[in-house]
Amino acid sequence: MTQVDAAETGQSGTGPGSADSGSRWADIGRRANLRRLIRIASQPGPWKRGPVPAALALLLGLFMLLHAEIPNRIGHLGSLAETVLPWFGLFVPVLLAAALWRRSASAVAALLLPVVVWLNLFGGLLGDRSHAGGDLTVVSHNVGADNPDPAGTARHLSASGADLLALEEITPQAKPVYEKRLAKAYPYHSVLGTVGLWSKLPLSDTEPVDIAMDYGPLAATKPADVKATYARSLRATVATHRGPLAVYVAHLGSVRVNPRAGFWTDSRDRGAQSLAKAVAAERNERTVLLGDLNGATDDRAFAGIMSRLRSTQVAAGSGFGFTWPAKFPVVRIDQILVRGVRPESSWSLPATASDHLPVAARISW
Incomplete structure (x- = not known):
């Protein structure tokens, strides 16, 4: 087909298989990739994710560490906290699940504080400390x-x-x-x-x-x-x-x-x-x-x-x-x-x- 025939039939080099079409699709793909990279770059890193579970983990650790400082003047809150203090360790796996769900490295690191404090307070009670004998x-x-x-x-x-x-x-x-x-x-x-x-x-x-x-x-x-x-x-x-x-x-x-x-x-x-x-x-x-x-x-x-x-x-x-x-x-x-x-x-x-x-x-x- 000659150029005149192509012009008469209305065909040009812009069809689906033409070079211009491929270039246009490539531009669209590049723009999508660029938006994806911008979106990923704008998201906080693992050390910036999960500020709430990280803060709660620190508060839990400080609460157990400083339980003796909780005042007893109002409703004997200090005594109440100390009575059930071992059970506060159950908050650790809950906060760990939240940290993993948020993929937060900072929250996982913050959980080290309550874990260490709880083990220091009650870790010695986990094993068997009995001895044979007795009068x-x-x-x-x-x-x-x-x-x-x-x-x-x-x-x-x-x-x-x-x-x-x-x-x-x-x-x-x-x-x-x-x-x-x-x-x-x-x-x-x-x-x-x-x-x-x-x-x-x-x-x-x-x-x-x-x-x-x-x-x-x-x-x-x-x-x-x-x-x-x-x-x-x-x-x-x-x-x-x-x-x-x-x-x-x-x-x-x-x-x-x-x-x-x-x-x-x-x-x-x-x-x-x-x-x-x-x-x-x-x-x-x-x-x-x-x-x-x-x-x-x-x-x-x-x-x-x-x-x-x-x-x-x-x-x-x-x-x-x-x-x-x-x-x-x-x-x-x-x-x-x-x-x-x-x-x-x-x-x-x-x-x-x-x-x-x-x-x-x-x-x-």
């Missing part, structure tokens, strides 16, 4: 005022083989049941108010310990018989083959969480201070404290007690040893604390009909 096995259990099966609870505790058995929250109705069911295994026992101590070894010098509880209209006088009736703590001497052992059984006041008062711990805190004074004045260097303290030992309210005693769970347990509530324990408020003896092992017993788990420990001289 005495001690058990403490808040049997629960609403326990529907005190006979079964007594049978369960007797089967533990404990040498010393401390019970808290004993009601007048359940007291005869525990005394009858435990009499065969424990020939020595003493009950004062709502707490009691059963022993395979002789007991002496049993007396109530005033832990500053609210006695209502009797608070002004509190004669000895009243203190014994309403006692929530006792002290006794146990005659062991290695010498006398001072044993305290305590049930400190309850705590409450409500919108008006926040974390209400006034009664418990007063009791903890009184108990700390009693332990400080104890002349027997070998001392054991068993009971429901209604708080974790990390709580600053127990600083006076923990400055003189140490936790068997921390020294010789396995894991955190949470005890309450029994169906899904989230905090350890039932404690076995010692001085002058060595904790060999510490553990929780299977659940009874109470809302607390029993706790046990083996100690040696």
Whole structure:
């Protein structure tokens, strides 16, 4: 076809297969690539992505690191935070997932702070710290005022083989049941108010310990018989083959969480201070404290007690040893604390009909 023929038929060099068409498509591709490069270049780098999860990770780490600085004046927020402090570690995997989703290197790096702080605070509790042996096995259990099966609870505790058995929250109705069911295994026992101590070894010098509880209209006088009736703590001497052992059984006041008062711990805190004074004045260097303290030992309210005693769970347990509530324990408020003896092992017993788990420990001289 000649040029004249091409002109007449209306054809030119701009068809789909022509050089001009290829050049136009190439220009379009170059412009698209250029826009893509500009868009990629304008996006923040991995160290600039995810400022929110990075900031939250730093705040979490600082919160756990400086938990002792949280004021207690408003709703006892400091005590509340320290009670559930181990659970703040669950925020770490949540923030890690957010950091990976945002592909944020800065957020991942910021997570090192809460991880290191949490491991420093609680990493030692993850392994098994128990040892073989032990001279005495001690058990403490808040049997629960609403326990529907005190006979079964007594049978369960007797089967533990404990040498010393401390019970808290004993009601007048359940007291005869525990005394009858435990009499065969424990020939020595003493009950004062709502707490009691059963022993395979002789007991002496049993007396109530005033832990500053609210006695209502009797608070002004509190004669000895009243203190014994309403006692929530006792002290006794146990005659062991290695010498006398001072044993305290305590049930400190309850705590409450409500919108008006926040974390209400006034009664418990007063009791903890009184108990700390009693332990400080104890002349027997070998001392054991068993009971429901209604708080974790990390709580600053127990600083006076923990400055003189140490936790068997921390020294010789396995894991955190949470005890309450029994169906899904989230905090350890039932404690076995010692001085002058060595904790060999510490553990929780299977659940009874109470809302607390029993706790046990083996100690040696």
